[in-house]
Amino acid sequence: MLSGILIFNQKGENLIFRAFRSDCRPRLADIFRIQVISNPQVRSPILTLGSTTFSHVKHENIYLVAVTKSNANAALVFEFLYRLIMLGKSYFGKLDEEAVKNNFVLIYELLDEILDFGYPQNTDPDTLKMYITTEGVKSAIANSPTDSSRITQQATGALSWRRSDIKYRKNEAFVDVIEDVNLLMSATGTVLRADVNGQIVMRAYLTGTPECKFGLNDRLLLDTGETSSNMNNPGGGNGLSTSKTTRAAAGSVTLEDCQFHQCVKLGRFDADRIISFVPPDGEFELMRYRATENVNLPFKVHPIVREIGTTKVEYSVAIKANYSSKLFATNVVIRIPTPLNTAKTTERTSQGRAKYEPEQNNIVWKIARFSGQSEYVLNAEATLTSMTHQKAWSRPPLSLSFSLLMFTSSGLLVRYLKVFEKNNYSSVKWVRYMTRAGSYEIRF
């Protein structure tokens, strides 16, 4: 599969070169540098030269490159590169040039472990951290045969993500529902596209090997219970369409699609939509989901932008919070694009602070705390310098970022989290909801 993994910095210096097959020659590093890094025209992440294919991902200030010589699985290659980034973050906090340079020995060690002959092996950070460690102290564990046979048992077992001997005095599980709401609104104020990408992150501090069951106010789940009893639906697909139309159920959401962590038993979800799993220890992303129906937009934005002649642009941007007055959003940032030839700007706001950032071509309006149902306005004016080549302004969309606690745009709720363990201990569960802006864009 993969013939080699290379890491470059922005200047094109080779930081890591690990060949897994004999056909990955050192010379290829130069070819990638010349053909991709110093070639401004390359835009595609995949490039085939001769019979060599370079697939690259740019992260922070480094390029991660996979070299393949065959008709490789492209999706797998990129997923692997992203997994490598994730591993780097998990080990060093941040994967950038400095981290790579400071930890190159460890990176070689990791690469040796997660790829064998170019085939990805176990890439779970928690498992890897048991026997590949940064501190010299811990690696002593791996040196003792009994411990390492236990580690290797786990690293390859069906429950490769969990040790068997975990003990906590207090059994707790924290569930965070985090939603990224995406919006694309046209200049006339119609919603072109609104959807939610949600993730459920869990921090499990549970003793032993607990079996968890997790319930959401998923409309399909709530429905199938009833439809299957009074209707005889032959195929799941049929059931899907009927339940969607027949029930405008209050307080339930339709999840377009869900993706689960390795630990979730996919077969059971497919059969009766029950999310059951043995969680890894500590923090992990249990699932991701997508919802497109009945998306609650937390903010309404009304921008009025007028170009007056070629020398001035006038802005009037009103933003209204659409959620309950008991809640408040934090770190609301509105980025209002200005033409490239803006010389200076003046802004007035009814709340928060606005500042022109010339390097971004933006007026940035920040509101630290935005309580529900309130409405704020910004008036601004941008003075333009005259240019010899009057090029039309592309009017990039206005964008928003924020975070809002105890609110889900999709309306998703956690109904229950049950923990079954043979010791039958009681456990405490906490749920937290948060909505953030994904790509929240308003055209004008």
Add this chain to the structure above:
Amino acid sequence: MAMNKIRGAFTVPRKGETFELRAGLVSQYAYERKESIQKTIMAMTLGKDVSALFPDVLKNIATADLEQKKLVYLYLMNYAKSHPDLCILAVNTFVQDSEDPNPLIRALAIRTMGCIRVEKMVDYMEEPLRKTLRDESPYVRKTAAICVAKLFDLNPTMALENGFLEMLQEMIGDPNPMVVANSVTALQEIQHTAPETQALQINGNTLRKMLMALNECTEWGRVTVLSSLAEYKTTDVKESEHICERVAPQFQHVNAGVVLAAVKAVFLHMKNVSPDLSKNYLKKMAPPLVTLVSSAPEVQYVALRNIDLLLQKEPEILNKELRVFFCKYNDPQYVKFQKLEIMVRIANGRNVDQLLAELKEYALEVDMDFVRRAVRAIGQVAIKIENASERCVNTLLDLINTKVNYVVQEAIVVIKDIFRKYPGYEGIIPTLCQCIDELDEPNARAALIWIVGEYAEKISNAGDILGGFVDGFNEEFSSTQLQILTAVVKLFLKRPEKAQGLVQRVLQAATSENDNPDVRDRAYIYWRLLSNTSDSNATKNIVLSDKPPIVTTIHSLPPALLDQLLSELSTLSSVYHKPPEQFVGHGRFGADAVMRAAIEEQIQNARENPLAAAAAAAAGGTAAPAKSNIENLLDIDFDGGAPASAQTEPSSGMSGLEGLAGTPVRVASPAAGASAGQASNNLDDLLGVFGDSGGPQPSSSGGSADLMNGFSGLDLSGNAGPSQNNQSKKSNEDILSLF
């Protein structure tokens, strides 16, 4: 002098980095030695040749420190080839390590041994490998399984003779899911390199085991298992149903690789099950595919290219999901282009208004390439959906009114296609003719001239317009010249009184003052036709004949190629929309033949011994030593890593020459190739790059209709194609001529 140099190479330098490293490596303090090993590895990464330190690094191999051991092994893997004899010294440690009580060390030893590609090492691999394949620790077993694939790559005969393949096949029944996955991986690799070994034969029993492992092994293992399931030909409907049923839950996996592999497996096996059931699966795979569109841009790109393929086979699966493909402002360009294509594919009567509004929005952006494609997409929609054509034309007119130069030009090219399907929109011709002075691209000029010629009888000042073009005839590009020629002849046939002088002028200019043979030839043909007095209608019948209407301007692949690509979902070939032979084996046409001949010879020589024949076939490196070099035209390898081996192969010099002769043949993926800004047939151009005229070359239907039209059609594909083609053909010939 020469003698001195050689002697110099053998004496150890007294100072410099290598000297310091050497001193550190033999230091009496453990920490200093370790530090020096790290520094050596660092130097190795930077591309410095530190192979001279081989013996000194090797001295550090026997250590209890696992981290240090790993470093030494890493060095060994890189430089083993430069000191094949010294590797023998390491063998003992490896063999010892493979019996270490610590499974991590056992696995490390067997993993590294497989990577040391030295004949002598291979000889010592047999015993450790046999032992580790039966190890009690699954971690060691799964590592050993992959090692069999490594051994086969090095020395197929040995792998076959020692029965390692059979052992692997047994290991598909291993209780540990990861061992199963790696055994399947190794067998699949062997099967692909040497199909005649029949390494991976799935039967009912192995199928059951693989399906069981599927739910338990790592995500990467799942990809392998799923792809071998996809390749498996089922024996009956029940089996296909069973596979689909077990694989479908994997759509919900978080890893895009797994999702696509599952889609592929279900899609291929779905053909055998009942239509109702397969419809159900199609419905099930839509949401996961849509979810892939919100992943990282590179993954998204792969997903989008695959969705494009799936849509060509099953156009209905995503027809409610148009909005998901709307471009975000900061999407990378390659993603945007692909999204545009997909949007056009799923456009239908219900969502067309939404789509048009969105496309119009894109057409007003500033990225020129993207804008052009958006305009083109509007034209494709108009031709695809008949009752939306009016709205499309109105949108195009709005865009023409923006007076943005490149928008206008592209819009006119697109409108020409629309005229060919819906001749009734002639009312807009005056608007088009107003822009005549703004058109500076040959394509747009040619398009407008074609329109004028086609509607010559209805445009009162057609003579004046064409007259203007005829005046500057010799300054035009040849594609425009051809159109001027045809349009003037059409005008003459329709209104002889107006164009008598004009037609003579243009024929004169085209025949006597032009050096382009195409233009001259066409002019002569017209001249002959016009001077034919016996049948005055003959010319009309030929030049003004009815043209077959355009059916679609959306690019689609020929069915046979599409089916082949669908069985390659999620691989590179599905991203390029090209069969793998076209880019994987590229540049070894000659070598392939040599190898095939060698194989045949081997088979004849050893007819009684099929084992050896199979081995020889697989051992590409030994059967045809030139192959590896020819294959990697780009690895002009003066191998910094293995100087000794590089010197022994004379052919490396030859490959250097090849590199000089031919510019590297670049296969950018379609979106990237677009920077040329050319019309619908980028893909064709790219195919052309391969110079492989034998392969099935899809041409856009617009283009082929043009060919049928003979003289009156527009040659869309004329522009960038030929020069690019010639160049690449030339480099191909250069390469070939070296054999």
